Amino acid sequence: MPGRSLPPKLYFYAVRNAKKFCLKTYGEVLKSFRVQTNSAASISSNSKGSTTASSNSQSNNELDNNKPVDKEFIRNFSIIAHVDHGKSTLADRLLQFTGTVAPEKFRDQYLDNMDIERERGITIKMRATRLWYRAKDGNCYLLNLIDTPGHVDFSYEVSRSLAAVEGCLLVVDASQGVQAQTIANVDLALENDLEIVPVLNKVDLPTAEPDRVCQEISQVIGIDATRAVRASAKYGIGVEEILEEIVHLIPPPKGQVEAPLQALIFDSYFDTYRGVVVFIRVKNGEIRTGMRVKFMTTGVEHIVEQVGILTPEEVVRTSGVLSCGEVGFIKAGIKSLHDAPVGDTITCCDNPCKEPLRGYKPAKSMVFCGLYPADSSTLFENLRAALEKLSLNDSSISFQPESSSVLGKGFRVGFLGMLHMEVVKERLKREYELELLTSAPSVVYKFRNLQGEYFMESNPSKIPNDARHFEEPFVKLDIVCPDQYNGAILELCQSHRGSLEDMRYVSNGRILFKFLIPLAEVLTNFYDQVKSRTRGFGSMDYEFHSYRPSDLVKLDIAVAGDIVEGLSCVVHRDQAYTKGREIIEKLKEYIPRHQFKVVLQAMIGSKVIASDYIQALRKDVLAKCYGGDISRKKKLLERQKEGKEKLRQLGKVRLSPEAFAAVVAQKF
Numbered sequence: 001m002p003g004r005s006l007p008p009k010l011y012f013y014a015v016r017n018a019k020k021f022c023l024k025t026y027g028e029v030l031k032s033f034r035v036q037t038n039s040a041a042s043i044s045s046n047s048k049g050s051t052t053a054s055s056n057s058q059s060n061n062e063l064d065n066n067k068p069v070d071k072e073f074i075r076n077f078s079i080i081a082h083v084d085h086g087k088s089t090l091a092d093r094l095l096q097f098t099g100t101v102a103p104e105k106f107r108d109q110y111l112d113n114m115d116i117e118r119e120r121g122i123t124i125k126m127r128a129t130r131l132w133y134r135a136k137d138g139n140c141y142l143l144n145l146i147d148t149p150g151h152v153d154f155s156y157e158v159s160r161s162l163a164a165v166e167g168c169l170l171v172v173d174a175s176q177g178v179q180a181q182t183i184a185n186v187d188l189a190l191e192n193d194l195e196i197v198p199v200l201n202k203v204d205l206p207t208a209e210p211d212r213v214c215q216e217i218s219q220v221i222g223i224d225a226t227r228a229v230r231a232s233a234k235y236g237i238g239v240e241e242i243l244e245e246i247v248h249l250i251p252p253p254k255g256q257v258e259a260p261l262q263a264l265i266f267d268s269y270f271d272t273y274r275g276v277v278v279f280i281r282v283k284n285g286e287i288r289t290g291m292r293v294k295f296m297t298t299g300v301e302h303i304v305e306q307v308g309i310l311t312p313e314e315v316v317r318t319s320g321v322l323s324c325g326e327v328g329f330i331k332a333g334i335k336s337l338h339d340a341p342v343g344d345t346i347t348c349c350d351n352p353c354k355e356p357l358r359g360y361k362p363a364k365s366m367v368f369c370g371l372y373p374a375d376s377s378t379l380f381e382n383l384r385a386a387l388e389k390l391s392l393n394d395s396s397i398s399f400q401p402e403s404s405s406v407l408g409k410g411f412r413v414g415f416l417g418m419l420h421m422e423v424v425k426e427r428l429k430r431e432y433e434l435e436l437l438t439s440a441p442s443v444v445y446k447f448r449n450l451q452g453e454y455f456m457e458s459n460p461s462k463i464p465n466d467a468r469h470f471e472e473p474f475v476k477l478d479i480v481c482p483d484q485y486n487g488a489i490l491e492l493c494q495s496h497r498g499s500l501e502d503m504r505y506v507s508n509g510r511i512l513f514k515f516l517i518p519l520a521e522v523l524t525n526f527y528d529q530v531k532s533r534t535r536g537f538g539s540m541d542y543e544f545h546s547y548r549p550s551d552l553v554k555l556d557i558a559v560a561g562d563i564v565e566g567l568s569c570v571v572h573r574d575q576a577y578t579k580g581r582e583i584i585e586k587l588k589e590y591i592p593r594h595q596f597k598v599v600l601q602a603m604i605g606s607k608v609i610a611s612d613y614i615q616a617l618r619k620d621v622l623a624k625c626y627g628g629d630i631s632r633k634k635k636l637l638e639r640q641k642e643g644k645e646k647l648r649q650l651g652k653v654r655l656s657p658e659a660f661a662a663v664v665a666q667k668f
Helices: 007-017 025-044 052-061 087-097 115-120 150-160 180-190 210-221 237-247 376-393 418-432 483-495 526-533 575-588 631-650 655-667
Strands: 074-081 127-135 140-147 167-173 196-200 262-271 275-284 292-297 300-301 306-310 312-316 327-331 343-348 366-374 398-404 406-417 436-437 445-449 453-458 468-482 500-508 509-517 541-551 552-559 567-572 598-604 607-612
Touching: 074 087, 074 150, 074 180, 074 237, 087 127, 087 140, 087 167, 087 237, 115 418, 115 567, 127 306, 140 237, 150 180, 150 262, 150 418, 150 541, 167 180, 167 210, 167 237, 180 196, 180 210, 180 468, 180 541, 196 210, 210 500, 262 376, 306 526, 366 376, 366 398, 366 418, 376 398, 376 406, 376 418, 406 418, 418 436, 436 655, 468 483, 468 552, 483 500, 483 509, 483 526, 526 541, 552 575, 567 575, 575 598, 575 655
Parallel strands: 074 140, 074 167, 167 196
Antiparallel strands: 127 140, 262 275, 262 343, 275 327, 292 300, 292 343, 306 312, 306 327, 366 406, 366 436, 398 406, 445 453, 445 468, 468 509, 468 541, 500 509, 552 567, 552 598, 598 607
16 A cells, blocks of 8 residues: 555546555556556547537536536435544545545645644534536436534534435444444434445555444444445545445435425524525525525524525525525525524525424533633633634534632633533634633532522532532443453443443444443543543443432632632532542642641531641741740740731632642643
8 A cells, every 4th residue: 555645536546446456556556547547548539529528518517506406316415423434534535536626726624624623633513515426327416415523522513414414424444343423423313314325434454354344333233234335535445436325325305396495504604794604405495596584493584695505615606596405505694693593494485384394402511611811801801702703603602701719700611522612712722812711611410409499500619508419410421342441441430430221242352331420420531541441442422311319519629718619519429538638739739838827628518528738938036046035935936826827817818820720630
């Protein structure tokens, strides 16, 4: 296998020689490719007339994106896969093979347009594009591709894309096999009744075992994988076979052009000059420029100003029509994303549809933390403006102002997960040049007060001391790993208060574990521990299950008698002493000595469960005494003691942001 990437034209040759390509050297492939292209050129030069005319008409038809396409020749599909199974690379090869992107404009991860996506090698935001493909049956098909993220935090993006298509490519690594996120994505596809086309990627790897992986797919997922395409997205192997499977296995869109307009909003973003740009999939009817449309959930009405398609760049259609089965965008001067929520149905005001389409469940924030600017006195409003702009393009972000005695004014922000939180913090730092301090992440707890009233709170410092009967969110956790690590996984989950629900073999030597575990336990470095204990072979996925009662307590940290709000947390009663002792030891390292004794305490309500102190700075008041009566020395020491006691009563200890950040890192 060549050690460097192939020229674009060699991808086409690799497709036609998929079975033999892995056995050839780079020189042999290049030599054979030149022979084939020379012979093809001679045939082309000798053949005139109808063949050339047919080719030209095909090219003109493919390039004409202004006309609506018959829905019988439309295929709408997504690509779903576990993290790092080659989903984005396969999308790149599809773009290259169909000629959607010019060679001089192409770059790796073409559909990932954020710098942080390209640097981390992950997909964060789904993106749609259209491909033209001339199949072997002679027909030209329009393929609408919606690329999706692979990380568990962005499964909401996956569910939105699957609701807008009729089928999906299930990409599975031929060496790693079925992973936890693979199963979760298949469940989402089955809920939407989609046609699933399995693809075995990375067959060029020496460790690839396509036969074993096919058996895994059949046993675990229940899909017939005997005819799964064996491909290598890196070298373009099997791309043409994948396109043929899309054309012949994924059904064309349903719906009628003559029916009243029904269009599903699957994504949107805010443009400073044109307002909200709405990405839609037309289920029934057609939408035209100048049409007065109604958003059925909000009841807001707008006049369509522009209609366009995604190539993947936005291209305005001069015909001004999007017909049944097509994917595109509209611009109607919408001022707020709340007027056009994702999952809403667009219909025509003059001929409205009777019922809206089945929409999406609203995105639910699972993780909350406080974000504070390094200089809250001057940058607080800048942080507010930055969060408002981010929320215009990411509706899953929720925030509200809060203040901390240590960090000043900031915001309590809700995220989909820990990776989502890291991405948002990185974007705030890069795009808005904000240096931020964060509090410890937490989840939403339910509790009762003494009067028996139920409350929900994500900020532990706001939970009253009389809170009783705590309930915390539990998640269904799936872990797939080699069976030699089953003991390590069982010990890890049990130490994090997880309960084993099911365990079964997915193939020879690989086990699928199903646990119920508190979400707060998964927010820590749990994923890193799974990877560490399985030497990188384990994978995990989780989804919200329900709220369950737990023996939880609110743990407060007091410094010199004052409770530090940002360090309060909710922990299990059995872990309270250990957690409190860890926080106190870390504070002792970072708080400098004062003129008085600083007492550090971990408390549950008014009960102190762990305590330590930082010794006071002490002046040697006996240095000027050279002998003399002992009573003189005692008098000086007593006066010093009285002064220290007065300072202890009046003095305050200000916890530095550096100390606060160190404690947060220690806790999580």
